[in-house]
Amino acid sequence: MPASVPGSQTLDSVPLLDLQRQYEQIRAEVLAAVGRVCASQHYILGAEVEALERELASFCGAKDAIGCASGTDALWLALVAAGIQPGDHVFTTPFSFFASASAIARAGARPVFADIDPLTFNLDPAKVESHLRAGKHRALRALLPVHLYGQCADMDAFSQLAKEFDLALIEDAAQAIGARWRDASAGSLGESAAFSFYPTKNLSAYGDAGLVTTNSADAAAHMRRLRNHGGSRRYVHEEMGWNSRLDAIQAAILRVKLKFVDGWNQSRRERAAKYDQLFAASGLTSTGQQPENAAPIRLPQTSEHAHHVFHQYVVRAYRRDELREFLTARKIGNEIYYPIPLHLQPCFIYLGHLEGDFPEAERAAKEVLALPMFPELIEEEQRWVVQSIADFYC
Ligand SMILES: Cc1ncc(COP(=O)(O)O)c(C=O)c1O
Known part of the structure; x- marks a missing residue:
């Protein structure tokens, strides 16, 4: 029979998340940052986004970062820049937010699932390994583990598997900004990593926003093209991209919050x-x-x-x-x-x-x-x- 909790008092309610309390602490800085963007009248990409990209790359221990419109788009950008093509297979977890798998499908590839580790809720590398050793997935090109609830997946094991089977390793770090595996930060543990700044996240925008970190200069350049309709010059489109540009107002707010x-x-x-x-x-x-x-x-x-x-x-x-x-x-x-x-x-x-x-x-x-x-x-x-x-x- 469970005991009572010492010192507990009846309360009217307890919110799952209360962003108001956070806003009260940072309101002046946030409003100043928004004011700065309005004064510049530069609302999409530009200096604020570039500064955020530099600051977040450094925060995560990655060489570069590419801001985009959402965590879902960040996953798609990372997959396409890793060379994932229609017909390819990508391993991920069946226990995550929908976007972990839908981004794979949107890149034209097929999500392949393995079960989770019941203790951490993360994709179980042993289950992935047994599929790989059985040679079941010849079209497999990438592993996309998710750092669920803010805890990194077993990146020792996934890095080893990626190396042995020549697979791209992409982190779904949407829930894991600031998390670490051993001494390395989420965002620096694979070929690239996708972050979401959806308003409920540990680092959150005042709307939708996302970002990819990577150590590859080529992948970074490719993602910068992809997020801007697949072109590096105005009105010239080398490939099919998308509008996934990050707003300067979101970037300016995220820069304020990153310090905290x-x-x-x-x-x-x-x-x-x-x-x-x-x-x-x-x-x-x-x-x-x-x-x-x-x-x-x-x-x-x-x-x-x-x-x-x-x-x-x-x-x-x-x-x-x-x-x-x-x-x-x-x-x-x-x-x-x-x-x-x-x-x-x-x-x-x-x-x-x-x-x-x-x-x-x-x-x-x-x-x-x-x-x-x-x-x-x-x-x-x-x-x-x-x-x-x-x-x-x-
Ligand atoms: C694990 C995971 N992956 C991807 C996403 C997609 O991010 P967004 O909502 O910014 O598109 C989320 C966000 O909810 C998530 O939790």
């Missing part, structure tokens, strides 16, 4: 550690003597080599959907990332997958629950979240 990201990520890590501690103390994570008395809550696990930046704090919960309803009735923010694995999405029916193909991804989709997580979340709110979960299981 390490501090905000540290605050997220502290809040994750506080949740771990509160859950352990509440008895919700203890397993009973009998197998049927499994712990109602299982906490997120971090690999020993990962510096996790907790874009999300996600637990596995027994009777997850009922718990969700209970928390929602108490106005405690919660979300399921992601309720339908990608191999079972209606638009991917042509891939021929059935339920049961990737059991760990399917189990995760039924069990995961994201709890309120943002740098300004206060301890009183965390206590109330954990108390409420304890109340549900009483």
